[in-house]
Structures are given as structure tokens and as C-alpha cells.
Amino acid sequence: TQLLEQSPQFLSIQEGENLTVYCNSSSVFSSLQWYRQEPGEGPVLLVTVVTGGEVKKLKRLTFQFGDARKDSSLHITAAQPGDTGLYLCAGEIVEGTYKYIFGTGTRLKVLA
Amino acid sequence: KAGVTQTPRYLIKTRGQQVTLSCSPISGHRSVSWYQQTPGQGLQFLFEYFSETQRNKGNFPGRFSGRQFSNSRSEMNVSTLELGDSALYLCASSLGLAGGLTDTQYFGPGTRLTVL
Numbered sequence: 342t343q344l345l346e347q348s349p350q351f352l353s354i355q356e357g358e359n360l361t362v363y364c365n366s367s368s369v370f371s372s373l374q375w376y377r378q379e380p381g382e383g384p385v386l387l388v389t390v391v392t393g394g395e396v397k398k399l400k401r402l403t404f405q406f407g408d409a410r411k412d413s414s415l416h417i418t419a420a421q422p423g424d425t426g427l428y429l430c431a432g433e434i435v436e437g438t439y440k441y442i443f444g445t446g447t448r449l450k451v452l453a
Numbered sequence: 454k455a456g457v458t459q460t461p462r463y464l465i466k467t468r469g470q471q472v473t474l475s476c477s478p479i480s481g482h483r484s485v486s487w488y489q490q491t492p493g494q495g496l497q498f499l500f501e502y503f504s505e506t507q508r509n510k511g512n513f514p515g516r517f518s519g520r521q522f523s524n525s526r527s528e529m530n531v532s533t534l535e536l537g538d539s540a541l542y543l544c545a546s547s548l549g550l551a552g553g554l555t556d557t558q559y560f561g562p563g564t565r566l567t568v569l
Contacts, residue, residue, distance in 0.1 A: 383457070383543050383560025384496070429496060441509070443488075443496035 345432055345444035353450045357419050362447045364413045364430035371435045373413050375404055378427040387415075420451045455479065457546050457561035465567045471532040474564045476544035478525050484508070484549025485527035486558065487519055490541040502527050503549045531566075539568045 345366045354360055364373070372391040376384035388397050390406035390413065397404045401424075403416040413430055430444040458477045466472050478485050486509075487499040498511040502521035521527045525546070531538055545558035 382562050383545070385560070386557055389557070431496075441498040441511070443498075445495050 345430055345442050347428075347430060347444040347447050349447060350445065351448050351450075353452065354420055356421055356451055356453050358451075360417050360420055360449070362415045362417075362428055362449070364415075364432075364444050366411050366432060366442075368432070368434055368442075369410050370432035371410075373406055373410070373430060373432045375413070375415055376429045376431065378429060379425075384427075384429055417449075420449075422451045422453050425449060425451050457544060457559050459542075459544055459561040459564050461564060462562065463565045463567075465569065466534050467569050468534055468536060470534050471530065472534060472566060474529045474531075474542055474544075474566070476527045476529070476546070476561060478527070478544075478546030479559055482546035482548055482559075483525050484547045484556065485521055485525065486545045486547075487527070487529050488543045488545065489513075490543060490563070491539070496543070499529070534568045536568050539566060541565050 345364055348363045352360060372389060374389045375387045377387055378384040388399055388404045390397060390404060393408045393410045395406045401418045405414045417424055428447045428449060432442050434440040457479055460475045476485055484503045486501040488496050489499055490496045499513050499517055500507055500519055501509040502519060505521045516532045519527060519529045541563040543560050543563045545560045547556040547558045
């Protein structure tokens, strides 16, 4: 069974702090996405990475795809209360049967 | 541009019953994917429909089925409901041209199904 493990599961930090969320698997992904989900809503896409070693920045968020395309990280600089939510990574495996797997999720709370 | 809409938003059923959930994609989007989200298993891919045909399928039993209409609206059906089917069911629409994750998906707010 392919799994996407995210760590940490829960994170509570003060406004202004930095944090990193990790997404790891033993499987190789053809592409990987990060989403943020808020209560009562569906996930919203933050970024898609497709190339091993790729780094993408979205304002205070930095996303990195591992060289071997098995892992990814999301780094938030100077976190704000508006960053609070459930962060999900999702990977696509295209080897014979198509598989699309979501990570276990990281619930982030940023305190003012 | 209107977002993805799902109806109903909340549903309570009893074991053994069946249920049909509806998803209206963003105008112009031809792909609709369905997901199940539970606290224990997280978000799991059910299936994807593109141009009225199932294009991809996750690892769920045959009790879970879907279909897509010519206007791209999609329905998901779950027969013989079990307690474990209680979950938030999300649908996502995309243009469907590239396929896979490289095609940006827009999620609806979900239907919260409770099975008693």
C-alpha cells in the first residue's frame, strides 16, 4: 500500500514563527501537490511540483520536491493566523494503474 | 465564475440504505473526481469521470459507483450503506485536458454523510 506520511500531524505555533511540514513516501511520484483545507470547505490547491529538486515559492510559502520525487516539504516563514488550516500533500503515481494518494495531513494552528 | 457545488450538504441515512450525491462542476470543466474524507483514513480518491466515462478509479468496493452526464454534472451512488461510510464526500472539477494532478482541481464544499 502506497502511503504519504506527513509530519508533524499537529502544530500549534505563535504568529511570526517559521515552520516546516514534511511529506514522505517510499513511492516515486510523477507529480505532487499541496493543498490547504479550512473547516467546512474543500481543499484549495497551493502548488504543483513535477520535477525532482524543484523549489517553488508562493509569498511566504516555499515548497520543495525531493530529488528522487519521493518526498516534499512546505516551509512557512513568519506564520500568520490566516495560515491556520489542514495542509495536505497529494501525489500522483502513473505506473500501470493510475493512483492518486493524499497525505495524512498536518493541522496547523497559528496563534495571534 | 461559480465554483463547484455539491448537494445536499448534509445527509443522514441508516445502514442498508442507498444514497445519491450530486456535484455540479465549474462551467467548462469536463472532469469530475470524487473523494472520501474521514478522520481515520484521510482523503481517498474514489474515481474520476471525463466526458461521461470513468477515466480513473481508486480502491473502493463496487458499492460505490458514479456517473457523469452530458453537461458534466456528476452523481455518486453508495448502495447498502455501512457505518464506515460516514464521511465527508468531496468532488473536484477540472478542465480534464491534461489529466492527473497537473490539471488543477477545484474542490466543492463536500457532502457530510452520516450513517446510523
